[in-house]
Amino acid sequence: MTNPFLSSEEYDERAHALYNEGQYDEALQLLREGLALYPQAVELHVGVGYARLAREEYMWARRSFDDALTLDPEHEDALAGLGEVLLKFGQHDAGLQAFERTIELGYEDDVDLMLQIGRALFREGFVEQSLQYFDRAVHQAEDSAEAVACIGYAQHRLGNDVEAMVALRRSLVLDEQFAEGRVYLANLLYDAGDVDGALAEFEKTSPEDHWDELGIWRLMELKKTVYKLADDDGELKPWEARLVELAGEPDAIDELLAEVEQSMLEEEQAEGQPSQGQLETLGTLLTGLVGQQQAGELGEQGSTSTDVLMADNGVHRVVMRDGSTFEGSWEEIVQALRDARDAGRPLDEYMAIEARRFYGATGLRVASHAPEAFLRGGADAGMLRIVR
Known part of the structure; x- marks a missing residue:
């Protein structure tokens, strides 16, 4: 009313x-x-x-x-x-x-507006143009840690990691409590092989400062290595709790798959026979059920009947921003993306790294605990397009 x-x-x-x-x-x-x-x-x-x-x-x-x-x-x-x-x-x-x-x-002096435009350009892949607006924001507000960090994110996206680290360090000088920039810097240092520097930055963060799993896994790994901590050490408990919180509650399909896998393993142990083929077959059928639930959405997007049928059978198509296309199940698509860009890296770590990159590019959180959630989150962030 x-x-x-x-x-x-x-x-x-x-x-x-x-x-x-x-x-x-x-x-x-x-x-x-x-x-x-x-x-x-x-x-x-x-x-x-x-x-x-x-x-x-x-x-x-x-x-x-x-x-x-x-x-x-x-x-x-x-x-x-x-x-x-x-x-x-x-x-x-x-x-x-x-x-x-x-x-x-004459709105060049509107810092928030310049950052908004810069992020919009950044999300759509116009990184060099976004830098111009981030630079304008910093010119007007040299003490803005957020604006300076945006320059760091853009430099990283352009492959200029040295410049990115300089900008991120500067943002932390301006604001020691700027957790987003610190987590990003720690991950860049880790990627560059500076594990001591990465650990020093990670240890200045709290579990609540992290919004994807990658940094937490790396922090725990470094703590175990440097301080010789056991897996069940109490110092790791808050970080493990944050991982659980970020992963979220499993949905009905996840729970059903877990039950099926457990029953298959129990049957295998009882009979002494491999059941992997059965499990894969049933997994494909369950993925098809998920696809059927999504068929309505595909129809609204103008998908052909062939596309819907393929989606029902668990076959999806994803188009990246550079035009490259990947088909298969959600996991197969992520595996292909990983092999094309970072072959050899564990799939969960690859998704976590890409989720961090997406966040730096768009400011949007992308789930990295499962291939489908990762791809749908990437689509929501504008980093890829799901055709079916």
């Missing part, structure tokens, strides 16, 4: 608070309510655009940003939102022009 006692600014503020909490549906409902009373309120149209963008409703988001710019052609947040939507649609030149328009209008 609408509340006539709220001003358009109050609707905007309340919706913004909901948006920041990730309650996009509630924010959108409140914004609609406000627009029913204040249809000319530019900020409410902009808010709807960003709520739609967060829900990946890009066409509707574009319409809202267009409505806002019709009312105010020089609204910087609407221009930034429109630019991001245009990039999603592949209209790169128009998107870049929308971003550049904010500079022409």
Whole structure:
């Protein structure tokens, strides 16, 4: 029900608070309510655009940003939102022009806006262009650890790890409590072979500072090696608890597969016969059941009947940002990705490393505990596309 006692600014503020909490549906409902009373309120149209963008409703988001710019052609947040939507649609030149328009209008000193545009470019693979906006943000706020760290993430994405480490170290000088930058730096040091430096940085973090499993596994490994800790040492317990928390609760399919595997192993032990072939067959059938549950989504995306049938049979297709295509089960696709880019690395470690890279590129958390969750999270982050 609408509340006539709220001003358009109050609707905007309340919706913004909901948006920041990730309650996009509630924010959108409140914004609609406000627009029913204040249809000319530019900020409410902009808010709807960003709520739609967060829900990946890009066409509707574009319409809202267009409505806002019709009312105010020089609204910087609407221009930034429109630019991001245009990039999603592949209209790169128009998107870049929308971003550049904010500079022409004199918003170069808006640090948050520059970071927002930089991250949008970063997520869509325009890393060099994103650096320009990150540099602008740092120029305006040299003491912003977040802005400096963004330069580090971009340099890493471009393969410039020395420059990346310099930027990340600088961000930590500015803010010793900047956990995101410290975890990222520790992982870069580990990748570079500086295990002492990596351990020193990891030990300055707490379990709650970590949002993917990779850093925790590495920290535990280093502690065991350097301090000769046993696997059940109490010092490792908080980190193990965080791993469990990040992995989340298994879903119904995971539990069913675990039960099937256990029963197969028990049968194998009882009969003294290998049951791997049976287990693989049943696993394929269960994967097919998952595919059937997803067929409706595939149909909505315009999949052909052949695509749906293949998905039902557990065969999926993933297209990477460079155009390379991979087919197979979720695990087979991740294995192929691993073999193409980092052959020999354990699959769980590869997913954790890529999840960290995705986070550095997009600011979005990607699960790394299972191949399907990893690929779907990568698609949500815009780093790949699931065709079926």
